[in-house]
Amino acid sequence: MTPRLTVRDMCGAAVYAVRMSWAADRRGVLTVVGLQLANAFGLASALLLLRGLLDDVLTLADSDDAGGDLWRLGSGVMVLVALGAAGGILQTLGGMRQQILTDRVDRYVISLVLHTASHTELWEFEDPDFHDRLQRAVHASRHKPATVVVMLVAMLQVALTVLVVVGVFITIAWWLLPLATLTAWPLFKAAKDRRTALYAMHHGLAENRRRRQYLERLLTCRDEAKEIRALNLGATLHNRWDSEYAQELNGMARLIRTHAGREIRAKFLSSALIAAVIVSVWASVNVGMVSLAAASTGLAGLWLLSSRMGMASQMFNDAGESLYFLKDLHNFAGAAVEPLPGPAEPVLPFRALQARDLTFTYPGADRPTLHGIDISLHQGEIIALVGANGSGKTTLAKLLAGLYAPTEGTVIRDDCSVTDLHQLRHGCAVVFQDFVRYKLTVHDNIAFGRVDEPHHHSRIRGAAESAGVATLLESLPNGYRTLLGREFTDGTDLSGGQWQKLAIARAFYRDAPFVILDEPTAALDPQAEADLFVRIRHLFAGRTVLLISHRFSSVRSADRIYVLDSGRIIEHGTHAQLMRARGRYADLFLTQAAGYLDTTPA
Structure with missing residues (x-):
């Protein structure tokens, strides 16, 4: 009307x-x-x-x-x-x-x-x-x-x-x-x-x-x-x-x-x-x-x-x-909300981040995407989320990152309920599966990880080295000042895997105590993927990592694995515990393994 x-x-x-x-x-x-x-x-x-x-x-x-x-x-x-x-x-x-x-x-x-x-x-x-x-x-x-x-x-x-x-x-x-x-x-x-x-x-x-x-x-x-x-x-x-x-x-x-x-x-x-x-x-x-x-x-x-x-x-x-x-x-x-607060205190690590009875419904939806989620993440741990497409993994990650406010339930950081979403965002680095490819310079693509602080080239190069992309970037026509995007004058482009490494470098540059990696190796070749996961605990030492992946070979070394189905956590534990339980996780793991071994799971 x-x-x-x-x-x-x-x-x-x-x-x-x-x-x-x-x-x-x-x-x-x-x-x-x-x-x-x-x-x-x-x-x-x-x-x-x-x-x-x-x-x-x-x-x-x-x-x-x-x-x-x-x-x-x-x-x-x-x-x-x-x-x-x-x-x-x-x-x-x-x-x-x-x-x-x-x-x-x-x-x-x-x-x-x-x-x-x-x-x-x-x-x-x-x-x-x-x-x-x-x-x-x-x-x-x-x-x-x-x-x-x-x-x-x-x-x-x-x-x-x-x-x-x-x-x-x-x-x-x-x-x-x-x-x-x-x-x-x-x-x-x-x-x-x-x-x-x-x-x-x-x-x-x-x-x-x-x-x-x-x-x-x-x-x-x-x-x-x-x-x-x-x-x-x-x-x-x-x-x-x-x-x-x-x-x-x-x-x-x-x-x-x-x-x-x-x-x-x-x-x-x-x-x-x-x-x-x-x-x-x-x-x-x-x-x-x-x-x-x-x-x-x-x-x-x-x-x-x-x-x-x-x-x-x-x-x-x-x-x-x-x-x-x-x-x-x-x-x-x-109707605009207040602008994001400027850089204030340094980003401090947390001992524990917990979700209690989280429920979330998208605007206009007639049923929740997440139902009563309980999850705990501790400093220095690697926590994995697995499940079928549409099970709510990325939505849960967005709530833990402070991008959405829960419809019901609460997020607790070191025994204190979080009411300021900006606090969660400030202390989190996210690499989304559909990350943005900024058609700007290489320098911008990495420095955007923490724009509220002065940019240091040594930190930018260090982030690129951690992501395994520094050698490639330095070989570009103008190094870190190279413009990415062939639709612009003197611009160049990267392959899908190279773009993904650049997004991971952006997460390293953000230097946050909480890191969310949503299918971080989807565009990487098997060797690059294996190299990243071998080093991931070392690279993110002292930080909490939430890993979302469909590749079970990547998540089996996680400290704990949560299995989502239709917006609910149906299992959680270590890889060994979940395999012994012979539940949904074991079925998914063996089905995927059978594809590589060309055998039918028992």
Whole structure:
């Protein structure tokens, strides 16, 4: 259901836009306002001067001092021309300064959206509604705040011009003022209806646009390109993108057809009201109620009033549409969590990390992923999690790393319940199975392990050596300054196994007391895998390691092994204990071993 905005909401959104513009570029806001005000006063002066010139023209023939009157008339015309030229210059300068203001406000607002998204808790990314709100906020961040500010300033100029014209009408025939003011009402009403309908359409297109962006990414990104071509998916994905886009275009076409007739009727009605004002003015001239000069000035003012009010209705439509979207931006930014705390105390090791009766349900899911988990990890231990795909291993690791808050239960660190997830994150290094391949320098890829501390090349090289990748990195064209990613100039790429070693080096650089390795050798060759696990106890000496792996040869040396099934721990113990128990672990181990030995398990 599309939310409706009240006048109070729109005023609040306008104030929000002004505040953001002020924060982004104070001098730019003051300059734009000053130029618009100067232009408005110039127009008012020109209108008043025009009335004086018309009086001079009409009285010139009857004057005894024709030379003086001609000089005064010529001087007035020159001043009028000068005012017109000055107005053109101010308009040019204002347009240039508005573009600079727009760019700076865009940067500020997009930065605000990115900041909010980067500090949003991980569980929210599991919620489709969050992605819709993010999409609407991103849409609102594109030129909307700057558009509102520029339009508000321009509408101030219109308001000043209208006040001047109103003053002229009061001196001519005050009773015509209400009729002249009503000439813009049909335009405002039609613009408001179209604006409301346009926002309703865009509000419902958030998920459509997300699907389109995903399809665009599939069709244009390097990592996906090989499979798209291997499966010949290009035309299929392009057709789906085109179909999604057609929904928006068809909706826009229906909206335009619906409201075009209304706006045409509004313009006819507005023109009819203007014609009524003109007839009334000339009737007043014929009966001698007003002078010809005053009537001519009034009609010039009426033309100016009509054009300005029409402009104001369009501005109000554009600004009003932006105000609708700014409400989405305001709501999204206001829902942000507090930023992560900066580097404070050094990361200290713990004696024990325990989970007690942990239960977790993903947003929107109708049943928990984890049920009543109890697990204990002690300093210096290697603990393994095994189980079938979807058994909850990675979800449990995310809870222990402080990336999710449990739905029920608690995490205990050295006999103290953990209420601050940032504390867990600060003391944890994670190598995910689907780790990020940062298309930045090698140095960044490792140093990102601990960005809140000064970077030391000796530590970066030491982390690379621990991960067994230092020799490779030093052989790259620019060593640790080599840019990774062939889509960038002078960039190079790594193999899957080399990328995985780089992710492991990042974990070493983080130097945390708790290390989570989620399938850390999935892309490594057998020899590299064997080398890593032979050295893992030495490399992570004094730390607690949580190892998730499908390769039972890798986990058999763990101090304890926990077996998960459908979100529950069904067994735990050492490899020898679990094999003697002949339970689920023994079945999985023997089945995998049979594949290597080409025998059937007993």
